[in-house]
Amino acid sequence: GENVEQHPSTLSVQEGDSAVIKCTYSDSASNYFPWYKQELGKRPQLIIDIRSNVGEKKDQRIAVTLNKTAKHFSLHITETQPEDSAVYFCAASSSYNTDKLIFGTGTRLQVFP
Amino acid sequence: EPEVTQTPSHQVTQMGQEVILRCVPISNHLYFYWYRQILGQKVEFLVSFYNNEISEKSEIFDDQFSVERPDGSNFTLKIRSTKLEDSAMYFCASSDGRNTEAFFGQGTRLTVV
Numbered sequence: 001g002e003n004v005e006q007h008p009s010t011l012s013v014q015e016g017d018s019a020v021i022k023c024t025y026s027d028s029a030s031n032y033f034p035w036y037k038q039e040l041g042k043r044p045q046l047i048i049d050i051r052s053n054v055g056e057k058k059d060q061r062i063a064v065t066l067n068k069t070a071k072h073f074s075l076h077i078t079e080t081q082p083e084d085s086a087v088y089f090c091a092a093s094s095s096y097n098t099d100k101l102i103f104g105t106g107t108r109l110q111v112f113p
Numbered sequence: 114e115p116e117v118t119q120t121p122s123h124q125v126t127q128m129g130q131e132v133i134l135r136c137v138p139i140s141n142h143l144y145f146y147w148y149r150q151i152l153g154q155k156v157e158f159l160v161s162f163y164n165n166e167i168s169e170k171s172e173i174f175d176d177q178f179s180v181e182r183p184d185g186s187n188f189t190l191k192i193r194s195t196k197l198e199d200s201a202m203y204f205c206a207s208s209d210g211r212n213t214e215a216f217f218g219q220g221t222r223l224t225v226v
Contacts, residue, residue, distance in 0.1 A: 032212040036156075043204060043217040044156060051212060089156060099144060099211050100169055103156040 002027045004092050006104030014112055019077045021107045023090035026071070030092040032099065033066060033073050038087045038106075047088075048075070080111045115139045117218035119205050125224045126195055134190045134221045136205030145188045146206040146215065147180065149173070156204065162188065195225045 003026045013019050025033075031052035036044035050057045050064045050073065057064050061080075066073040077084055087108050091101040118137045126132050138145050147159040160170040160180055167180065179191045188207075192199055205218040 034214065036217075043219045045217070046214050049214065091156075093212060099208060099213070099215065100146065100158045100161050100171075101148075101156075101215060102158065105155045 002030075002092070002102045004090060004102050004104040006090050006107060008107060009105065010108045010110070012110045012112065013080050015080060015082060017080055019075075019080050019084070019109055019111075021075045021088055021090065021109075022072065023074070023092075023104050024070075024072045025092040025102070027092065027102070028071065030071075030102075032093040033064070034091050034093070034101065035062075035064060035075050036089045036091065036103075038089060040086075044089060077109075080109075082111050082113050085109055085111045115216075117205055117207055117216050119203075119218035119221050121221060122219065123222045123224070125226060128197060128225055129194050132192050132195055132223060134192075134203050134205075134223070136188045136190070136218055137186050138188055138205065138207030139209075139216055140186070142207035142209045142216075144208045144210070144215075145180075145182070146208075147190045148204045148206060148217075149201040150204065150220075151201045159190075159203075192223075195223075197225050199223060200225045 006023045034049035037047045038044045061078045063076040087106045090104040093099045120135045145162040148156050150156045160174045161168045177193045181189045202220045204220045206215040208215045
C-alpha cells in the first residue's frame with residue numbers, strides 16, 4: 001500500500017545550524033508533496049510544498065528538494081531558530097482518486113539556543 | 114484569514130456511545146477530509162468527500178464511521194459506537210482543488226472511556 005517513511009524521528013540542533021529531514025514514498029503516482037509543522041497541541045500547518053514537475057523550491061530559510069526517480073524528498077531549514085522547534089511531517093498525495101495525504105511518521109526538531 | 118473550525122475542541126464519551134464531530138470548512142473549498150492522530154503518532158487519513166459523496170476512505174473508516182454535509186457549511190463525522198481505540202485527535206481539513214494546500218482545523222480531542 002501507500003507509505004511514506006520519514007527520518008530522523010528526532011533531531012536536535014544548535015541555533016543557527018541547519019536541519020535536514022528526509023522522506024521516501026512508495027506510490028509512484030504521487031505528485032504533490034507538502035510539509036507540515038505541528039506545534040504541541042495545535043493543528044498541522046503547511047510550511048512549504050512541491051509538485052512533481054519541480055525539483056527544488058525555496059522560501060526564505062526553508063527549502064524542499066524532490067527526486068522523483070528515487071521517490072525521495074527532503075526539507076532543509078537553514079539558520080534554525082528556537083521557534084522552529086516543533087514536529088515536522090512530510091506527506092505525499094496522489095491525484096488518482098483524491099488529494100488524500102499520506103503522512104510520514106514525523107520528526108521532532110529541537111533547536112537549542 | 115479564513116480557517117477551518119471544529120467543534121467541540123474536546124469530547125469525552127463512554128464506550129459504545131455515538132459521537133458527532135463537527136467542522137465548518139473554508140467557504141469556497143470543494144474538497145473535505147477527516148484525519149485522525151493518535152497521541153504521539155502520525156496523522157492518518159480517514160475519508161475524503163467531494164461533490165456530496167465520499168471519494169475515498171481508508172481501512173480505518175469502517176461501518177462505524179459516517180460523514181455528512183447536511184447543509185452548505187457543515188461537515189460532520191459520526192462514530193456510531195465508539196471504542197477505546199477511537200480515542201485520538203480528529204482533524205477536519207479542506208482544500209479548494211487537487212494538489213493544493215489542505216487547511217486543517219484545530220482538531221477535536223476525542224476521549225473514549
